[in-house]
Amino acid sequence: MRTIDTLGDLRGKRVLVRSDFNVPLKDGVITDDGRIKAALPTLTRLVEAGAKVVILAHLGRPKGEVKPEFSLAPVAKRLGELIDAPVTLASDVVGDSAQAVVASLGEGEIALLENVRYDARENSKDDAARAELAAEYAKLADVFVSDGFGVVHRKQASVYDVAKLLPSAAGELVVKEIESLRRATDNPERPYGVVLGGSKVSDKLGVIKNLLEKADFLLIGGGMAYTFLAAQGYSVGTSLLEKDQIDTVKGYIETAAAKGVDLVLPVDTVVALEFKADAPASVVDADAIPDDQMGLDIGPKTAKLFADKIASAKTVAWNGPMGVFEMEAFAAGTKAVAQALSESSCFSVIGGGDSAAAVRQLGFDESTFSHISTGGGASLELLEGKTLPGIAVLED
Numbered sequence: 001m002r003t004i005d006t007l008g009d010l011r012g013k014r015v016l017v018r019s020d021f022n023v024p025l026k027d028g029v030i031t032d033d034g035r036i037k038a039a040l041p042t043l044t045r046l047v048e049a050g051a052k053v054v055i056l057a058h059l060g061r062p063k064g065e066v067k068p069e070f071s072l073a074p075v076a077k078r079l080g081e082l083i084d085a086p087v088t089l090a091s092d093v094v095g096d097s098a099q100a101v102v103a104s105l106g107e108g109e110i111a112l113l114e115n116v117r118y119d120a121r122e123n124s125k126d127d128a129a130r131a132e133l134a135a136e137y138a139k140l141a142d143v144f145v146s147d148g149f150g151v152v153h154r155k156q157a158s159v160y161d162v163a164k165l166l167p168s169a170a171g172e173l174v175v176k177e178i179e180s181l182r183r184a185t186d187n188p189e190r191p192y193g194v195v196l197g198g199s200k201v202s203d204k205l206g207v208i209k210n211l212l213e214k215a216d217f218l219l220i221g222g223g224m225a226y227t228f229l230a231a232q233g234y235s236v237g238t239s240l241l242e243k244d245q246i247d248t249v250k251g252y253i254e255t256a257a258a259k260g261v262d263l264v265l266p267v268d269t270v271v272a273l274e275f276k277a278d279a280p281a282s283v284v285d286a287d288a289i290p291d292d293q294m295g296l297d298i299g300p301k302t303a304k305l306f307a308d309k310i311a312s313a314k315t316v317a318w319n320g321p322m323g324v325f326e327m328e329a330f331a332a333g334t335k336a337v338a339q340a341l342s343e344s345s346c347f348s349v350i351g352g353g354d355s356a357a358a359v360r361q362l363g364f365d366e367s368t369f370s371h372i373s374t375g376g377g378a379s380l381e382l383l384e385g386k387t388l389p390g391i392a393v394l395e396d
């Protein structure tokens with residue numbers, strides 16, 4: 001993958017940067033600026049190199065229309081505060097305002113163009129439409145830096161097509177994400193463990209399939225665990241169950257046995273009558289889930305079992321919460337896994353939007369993990385072993 005170093009001296013050059021600024025907003029206020037912070041290493045480096053920095057980013061899904069509630073104005077303001085320099089926001093994507101703002105940029109100055117998804121061509125399925133918009137982006141710059149990790153799995157004009165038109169390279173965030181996720185999936189230092197959870201097994205089939213080939217152990221928690229328990233012949237009450245996946249899951253259990261992968265399922269589980277924060281909860285063994293109850297977290301014996309396994313590993317990839325961590329009564333399993341990972345000196349990578357949110361919400365110090373991915377879909381696709389278009393284009 002080409003890095004910024006390959007772009008040569010950037011002083012006075014117009015550098016187009018794709019960042020991921022798709023932050024959560026409530027009443028126009030940013031509620032989590034993590035993605036903006038994650039973009040700072042690249043932006044700071046470019047500013048210090050004397051580049052004229054032109055940023056492309058999206059926010060939400062305005063579906064090709066200019067809708068003020070999807071304006072990047074709050075992002076421009078927050079970015080300016082974080083980087084401690086003015087950030088000029090163009091009022092359009094590639095129109096008169098964008099062109100004028102870029103033309104007036106001095107060395108080390110920053111402009112942000114409006115939400116690229118205001119332009120329907122940005123994520124058009126029509127290659128020609130995307131290429132046309134990409135050519136307009138390319139006219140605004142001399143080189144391109146791809147740093148929006150959260151979108152590198154998308155074949156979109158500001159991610160993929162523009163990279164083909166300008167000298168292009170991966171930014172600091174993308175380099176760190178790719179290095180970390182590859183280190184935790186390809187040739188990991190062993191013992192290598194994978195912890196999987198989250199709501200549905202059907203969302204993670206590709207991940208299980210790919211990592212089952214590589215891991216020394218696989219710990220299964222979260223909603224998906226109940227389909228595994230059902231595949232073992234247990235009744236799971238009213239827990240999340242994907243009946244149509246039972247045969248597939250049986251196949252995984254067989255593959256694990258054949259390959260000598262230690263596949264660990266919950267031995268106990270926290271159950272409740274209802275999916276509610278204040279529903280009275282109790283702990284039962286995994287083979288004794290009452291018919292009228294649902295499993296909403298792994299139980300304490302399982303949490304201890306998982307924590308001990310994690311402590312024995314040199315590399316751990318984790319995707320998917322162990323329970324409904326959003327409700328305090330069902331957060332203990334996720335907390336135990338996060339705790340074990342943060343105490344371990346292993347190389348630890350957390351991928352998946354909700355998993356990353358969970359460790360933050362539960363108050364863990366992010367620096368105690370080797371890497372927390374900023375990209376949900378993109379990190380999942382890397383764990384699946386897929387080639388991502390926005391990365392491949394920086395490699396050939």
Ligand code: ADP
Binds near residue numbers: 203322355356
């Ligand atoms: P990620 O975004 O990290 O890939 P997912 O989107 O697959 O994770 O799953 C996250 C969701 O799974 C969380 O909202 C959590 O509440 C839910 N979940 C975890 N365990 C259970 C369970 N036992 N029953 C229902 N939902 C669960």
Ligand code: MG
Binds near residue numbers: 376
């Ligand atoms: Mg999710």
